[in-house]
Amino acid sequence: MSNIKIAQxxxxxxxxxxxDKKVxxxxxxxxxxxxxxxxxxxKETGMKPVVCKFENSETVYFCGCKHSKNGAFCDGSHNSL
Ligand code: FES
Incomplete structure (x- = not known):
């Protein structure tokens, strides 16, 4: 996990x-x-992307801090960084 970079x-x-399919x-x-x-x-992070497939047209909130416990999606973890 030490190779994680906080994007935002x-x-x-x-x-x-x-x-839609998003990676x-x-x-x-x-x-x-x-x-x-x-x-x-x-960068040899040892990490892999997450493929997300969507069945509905909707607004989604992808995690920017990369610390979410909800996979690709924001769980508010950025508030405690
Ligand atoms: S560039 Fe970050 S998971 Fe591929």
Whole structure:
């Protein structure tokens, strides 16, 4: 877990559509937040992205601090960092 980089201390608000697939960056090193750009491998973080598939069109809040206990989605953990 020591290779985690805090991308930002707030979630990324994203509008998704039914059928969308998003690949969330779990390591924080991507320059295309909140999505994976392959940096986890280049920087040998030992971490992997999380694939998220959406069945509904909705607003989602991707974790920006990379410390959420709710996978790719914000759980408010950024407030205690
Ligand atoms: S760049 Fe962070 S998980 Fe791929």
């Amino acid at each position: 201390k707030s979630p990324y608000t994203v509008e998704v559509n039914s059928g 969330w960056c779990s390591c924080g090193h991507s320059e295309n937040q909140p999505y994976c750009d392959g940096a986890h491998a280049r």
